[in-house]
Amino acid sequence: MTAKEMMFHLSETFHEKVLLEAASDKRLYVRVQPEDLCEVVRYVYKEKKGRLSTATGIDTREGIEVMYHFSFNGFPLITSIRVTTPKHMPELDSVQDILKGAYWIEREIHEFLGVFFKGHPKLKRLLKARNIPENIYPLRKDFDLEKFKENRGDA
């Protein structure tokens, strides 16, 4: 399946809920609203047999952007579902109950960017060093390494 065919299927199913942009034949970027995220993820995983390769969290000017990259067995397409959540209160629905593959990556985004995933069973520290406090998010653009070192006392 090419990006065009996937665009057709998605716009047939979700109409104006999805904003589609095909970067090439193999790469499709889909922007959705936070409330439609689970619905679109469920469709791509169950109906289109997508495999959640990973999710990327990015701190942008508009807010924290999370992208779910779906791969497919048998053809080269990657469908990335893009969703933005406000920086002052980043909160998304967890897709962990749809597919367990999101179990670790949601924990990772939670600890490095501070996105709270509603419904995740164990949103605990996974990778971040023990000496970094829970409320400090190293991948945010306002993370100040020098200041952090000073506070920790090893500058």
Next chain:
Amino acid sequence: MSTVIPIGPFHPLQDEPANFLLTVEGEKVVDIEANMGYIHKGHELLGQSKTYDQVVVQTERICGICSVSHTVCFSHAVEDLLGIQVPKRAAYIRTILGELERCHSHLLWAGLAGHFLGYNTVFMWAWKYREPVLDILEALTGNRRTASIMKAGGVRRDLDEDHFPRVLEVMSTLRTQVKMLLDAVIDDPVIHSRTKNVGVLTHEDATDWCVVGPTARASGVDTDIRRDEPYGAYEDVNWKVIVWKDGDVFAKVAVRLLEIIESTKIIEQCVKQFPKGPILNEVKHIPVGEGIGRYEAPRGENIHYVRSNGTNMPERWKVRAPSSVNVPSFHASCIGESISDVTITLASCDPCYSCTERMAAVVSPDSKKILYSSADLVRMGQEKTRAIARELGRPPELPLKLDL
């Protein structure tokens, strides 16, 4: 009464120190929880302050074994962002080095799996066969590992074609040796009873946990980035994707060993039809945009995401190595197994090894007294094999003391 067994953080099953807490009732494992991050290096944040060429050097340091995989994967992401192709000769060089990496990585795993099962002959053989592969890598690139040869747009250095006869020779010997190893594994009733129906990851669980690579292919998931999104020389050569249905440790052993044979075929064909021409498609400027690169590393699909803001440094660089989706599948494959089978089940998805074993202990929750160390866990696994061998009336292998 349930007991909690910590495995790790430093344990020969893993390349990276990771701590697994097994909750056991009697001999059966009822729950597993992972604590990671002991060597989280902050690569993604560091990469945002490096230029694209410097990031390639940095990607090589992510993993000691997959140094080709990560560099090629990052190059794929940048090439996807730019919409360029690499020259044919560069694609072949990447394929040859990538497949040599797969051979040595799978042999390394086969050896350690043999050790955990108490088959130290397999361990000795597999690591002996691995050595000529590393010698070829050294002859071709100058280093056994960390070739420092990749670059977005192609490769930095050419390969010396004078070494190709030796490559062909080693590949044909390796194929015979691996076939012999495969016959030994497939026919051995003791290995059968230790690995068949042990640590089964069903097809449903494999899809649900989104596992990749040999772990997925042993569970009947037909996935291979080399075929799904062909790069390098994979479209020009004959090879097949190895898929087994059973999902147990035995299937994972077989899939990996058969993949070595496929790899040797790919390398032979690449060497024979090695094209002439340039090796680098020079990249002058990286525009604003985003790209995703994928690569079939020995352990499965690697994926790198790069977003550019038009400067010479990436705005965001995301790395996902295959182990980070394969390791959580222990939730599905370890629960219900007995402790002596857990070592091989944990090892079966090849979670990047290191040669460090310092601490791991079974602690009684009441008295905090150490019951078993991690060496004991490996020993329990080996003793079970010897017990089965005795039952079957086969001469048991002598235990080998090994300081890892």
